[in-house]
Amino acid sequence: MEGCVQRKVKSIMNMNDSRSKYLKKKRNFQRKSTYQENVLFRKKERERSIRTYVENVFYREKAKQRSSQSYRENVMHREKVNKRCLGRYQENEAFRKEHKARSIRKYCDSILYREQVKKRTRHNYAVNLLHRDVSLCNKFKVKQRSICKYAVNLLHRETVKQRSTLRYRLNEVPRQNVKAMSHRKYGNPEHKKHVIAASTQRKKEMKEKLQQFDFVMKQFSEKVKDGPDFVCCVCQRLLFRHQVLQCKRENYMNRKDVAAVADVCISEVYLHKCNNCVNPCQWLNTARDKLWICFSCNDKVSRGEMPAECAVNKMGLDPIPPELACLNNLEQHLIGLHIPFLKMLALPKGGQNGVHGPVTCSSKYCANQQFAAPF
Ligand SMILES: [Zn+2]
Ligand SMILES: [Zn+2]
Structure with a gap:
């Protein structure tokens, strides 16, 4: 008995469904024919649609999806859209500009799109002779324009x-x-x-x-603009950029004796290797980021000789103890155990001073001063 009632309810629901579908179809058909015949109605409908598209996000997304699907599946629709777009692109200046800007933006932002464009261009270039001619012509034009701009x-x-x-x-x-x-x-x-x-x-x-003085001054400023931040990996002196070259171990691997000397002399003490650094590392793209070697050390090592000033040749400096490192210039002189007498000259290159002639050191008794100094 219960089953019979359920079947009846189901058949009534099916009838209602098919009726509502029929009515919906009829309504759509009527709407379509009115749209085609009545100009005013068509205009009103278009305006309403545009308004809804602008205001309603959900409607907009749905419309976009529907449009993409039609474009993908319906060949006729695709051709129609392409033709309309091409016509608009050729005739409408503003549309052309906007389209180009959008395309450039997309090319810069999306890696996938960029790869697709490159692939398409390569394919067109290989397959389409006309495209190749146009592309070569464009390339030539761009080159000419670039040369002209560079000259002017x-x-x-x-x-x-x-x-x-x-x-x-x-x-x-x-x-x-x-x-x-x-x-x-x-x-x-x-x-x-x-x-x-x-x-x-x-x-x-x-x-x-x-x-000319100005030129020499400018050249000097240019040379020292980076500061003496470059440490030679052999003699460990702080130098300017023009006094060093990048040290590459493979350059010293051609001869066995040279490789042996390079292995002993080159140290990576002052080379920064990222370890628990804050991202991006503050030493990235700085002098500490690479290994440098001064010209004199490079010459010696390339000949298979150990440079006399090499740090490994017992010429490395010990670290300054913190008690002395914090003293200023005057304090350092006051407690100095020796007073050096030397003749200093400005060196012709590099803007640094050099010592000329003998150096005399006189010993100094400074026990009293040590006790009198305020530290
Ligand atoms: Zn050196
Ligand atoms: Zn780092």
Whole structure:
């Protein structure tokens, strides 16, 4: 009995369902035909739709999903959209600008999109001859424009030079590429002649410029702008950037005796290795980040000789005890056990002082001063 009632209820519900579906279909059909025939209604509907799209997030997302699905599945719709878009892109300046900006933004932000674009371009270049021609033409045009801008715009030229120098200094691969290209080009006798002439001219100009005080001063400031922060990994002296070169162990591996000397002399005491550093590490891209070697140590080690000033040759300095490290210049002189007498001169290069002639140290009795000093 109960089962019979349930079946009846179910059949009534099915009837209601199919009826409501029928009514819905009918309503939609009527709406569609009114939309096609009545201009005013069409306008009103469009406005309502745009308003809802702007105000209602849920509706917007749903519309986007529906549109993407149609674009993916319906070929006719896809072609129609593409055609409409292309027409708008060709005719409408504002739309074109906006589209380009959006595309550039997306290319910068999304790695996936960037890879897709590259893949598509490569494919088009390989398959489509017309595209290849257009692409080559564009490349040529861009190159021409770039050359012209470099020749005319001084600021642009300086920016390009700076960027190029930085890239050369920091990245190994571009540096090797530039060197290889330079070697290749040097094989050409005409180019070789040109390089030698340019070098001679440059040397001559430099000789003339070195007579001008401003130029020498500027050059000096440029050299010392980084400060003496570079520690030679062999003699452990603090030096300026132009006094050192980057130390690479593989450079000393060609000969056995050189490799043995390099192994003994090169120390990594002052090389910073990240260990529990705050991210990003404060020593990153600084002098402490790499191993440096001064020119004189490099020459000696490359010849397989141990440099006389090498720290391993008992020339390393002991750490200053904290009781002495905290004293100022005057305090240090007051308690000094010896007074050195020496002749100091400004060295011609590097802006540092040097000692000339013999040094005399006279002993000093400072027991009374030690007790009188306020520490
Ligand atoms: Zn050195
Ligand atoms: Zn670190």
